[in-house]
Amino acid sequence: MPDTVTLPQAARADAADGPATEHFDVVIVGAGISGIGAAYHLATQRPGTSFAILESQESFGGTWLTHRYPGIRSDSDLYTFGYRFKPWTSAPIATAAEIRTYMGEVIRDNDLERHIRYGHKIGAARWSSTDSQWTLEAVRADTGETVRISANFLWMCQGYYRHDEGYTPQWPGMESFQGRIVHPQTWPQDLDYKGKKVVVIGSGATAATLVPAIAEDVEHVIMLQRTPTYFIPARNANQLADTLRELQIDETWIHEIVRRKIIYDQAVFTRRAFEEPDAVKKELLAGVRAHLGPDYDVDKHFTPSYRPWRQRIAYVPDGDLFKGVRSGKASVVTDEIERFTAKGILLKSGQELEADIVVSATGFHLNVLGDIDFAIDGKPLVFSDTVTYRGMMFTGVPNMAWVFGYFRASWTLRADLVGDFVCRLLAHMKEKGARRVEVALRPEDKDMKLLSWIDTENFNPGYILRGMHLLPRRGEKPEWQHTQDYWGEKDIFPAIDLDDPAFVYR
Structure with a gap:
């Protein structure tokens, strides 16, 4: 163009x-x-x-x-x-x-x-x-x-x-690491990860996408997370859309019908996440256990400390992240970074993760x-x-x-x-x-209390917390806020x- x-x-x-x-x-x-x-x-x-x-x-x-x-x-x-x-x-x-x-x-x-x-x-x-x-x-x-x-x-x-620049925390010893540190946002097109040991720092949608995408080609990939994240493993298909196509319904109608059904289901799910968070949490974790089996430590690696929807929940299409873990090509480590070493990353538990490449899937500015x-x-x-x-x-x-x-x-x-x-x-x-x-x-708004852009008790991803001081203020009345609704x-x-x-x- x-x-x-x-x-x-x-x-x-x-x-x-x-x-x-x-x-x-x-x-x-x-x-x-x-x-x-x-x-x-x-x-x-x-x-x-x-x-x-x-x-x-x-x-x-x-x-x-x-x-x-x-x-x-x-x-x-x-x-x-x-x-x-x-x-x-x-x-x-x-x-x-x-x-x-x-x-x-x-x-x-x-x-x-x-x-x-x-x-x-x-x-x-x-x-x-x-x-x-x-x-x-x-x-x-x-x-x-x-x-x-x-x-x-x-x-x-x-x-x-x-x-032009992703967010990478500065950990002690990064300069001593003899491998390569990259951020997904500026992924080098010449990066050769085949047969290499890779550590992906992070547990959000980027990490959950990247780990299964490279698992078959690397020697091993570790998703290193400080805290777990909720995921929704689901088949990458829409049964309603597929049925309507079998009936030869016009695609414009299919789009509108399926769109409305998904929006309705999302509204119900979001409401339940607030009204019955324990039940929703149990359902989400059951989906993970169905992929990883009864012997995997889901409590440690896939059970967040916060209620569902306090941070964004990513889909895992066809459970590909969990398939990578079950195959042995990928693994999840839940720990905190003490410092980088020449060979990799030393964790606060004392464990050292060896790596040729470290990917900081740690968010953005x-x-x-x-x-x-x-x-x-x-x-x-x-x-x-x-x-x-x-x-x-x-x-x-x-x-x-x-x-x-x-x-x-x-x-x-x-x-x-x-x-x-x-x-x-x-x-x-x-x-x-x-x-x-x-x-x-x-x-009528002159005595309205002014607050931060978003209620952090309601939603608190890291990039919002880091940049809250840059964002406008909100008022107590719904018209003076971004309700997310x-x-x-x-x-x-x-x-x-x-x-x-x-x-x-x-």
Whole structure:
């Protein structure tokens, strides 16, 4: 696909200010799953709106382009992680390549290629109340030149972590290790792990994907975890979808029916995780025991200390992680790292794990607003000083929406909801003749207690805890927080009153 685009827009040249500025009604930041979805909604719900998608990488895909480690796949089913407007027709858990193919079809079928500009890394975003618009400065990867683009509205779809660097804790002795330390996010394409001893540090979805993907080729792979994680081992198929296909039902109908059934089942499961956590825990562990057998120490290696859904639960399609353990090619060690040694890792128990390669599947760095230097009327934007409106708009930040998906449901479910909301908001602004909109606390909110972005007693993954100081605050009222409740928001978002005093138009 081309990395530049020519649209019927007049460029405004201001010699005193540097390069010409090209103007659009909307600029979408990021060509990942959220950005491509936003472009589709804008093109179909607001035809005639001029827009551009600015993407820092060389192609579309976001996460599914950045991560190239062996076995990379979704940890959500594609009937709900896929868009509501495009049927998913393959196995529920998909590879990165399959997801990018799916996204590519959305781009091609909806003529979105001409709107995307690859290799455009945004360094600064400036809001001018005088002009009621944003001005972005981006550096082009191919030429190194700085380009300026202005927009009436900014739609942030850049994701929530830094793509160029994963999070690796610093352990004592790492410099003495004679092997190689890699992070899955920056997986070296020349890494030869065949016949090697590998230790994967971590127990989340990445580790659970990577371990079975390399197990057959390595001498042995160990998943080293400080604490266990909940998993859902399940067949990588959907029986309802398969039955409907046997009946030759149209794929559009299948997608909608299966999607609704999965969403319903997820709502029931989530409710049960809160109301009867012991029963849900017992069921999850029974699924693991069914794969590992009665003699395996499931209590030690697969029984977390927290209740289900306090952290994300990853699917293990066809139980491949557990098959690797049963085969003897993979094993799980639950312990803490004392230090690295020349040969591997010394644990606090005194055991030493020998390794040729250590993979730190230890998470990522939270990235809010794309590490872009934001300013509003010359004043730097301190994102953590704002209060969130339903996790997508922020007090004091005009003409901007942000996509941050769900933890307990598929990310894209929220991207679709935000897409509808933004398109409705843009239409409402046009009807009112307003050039500017921002959210503000109402008089009845003046005594509302302000809290951290998310209740850590409710959900507490490491990357959120490490980056909480960077995130906006939430209020006690549901409209002033990101509730993580898709099952409520799917009805609430379409009914948001755009003339509520929380929305200030000018």
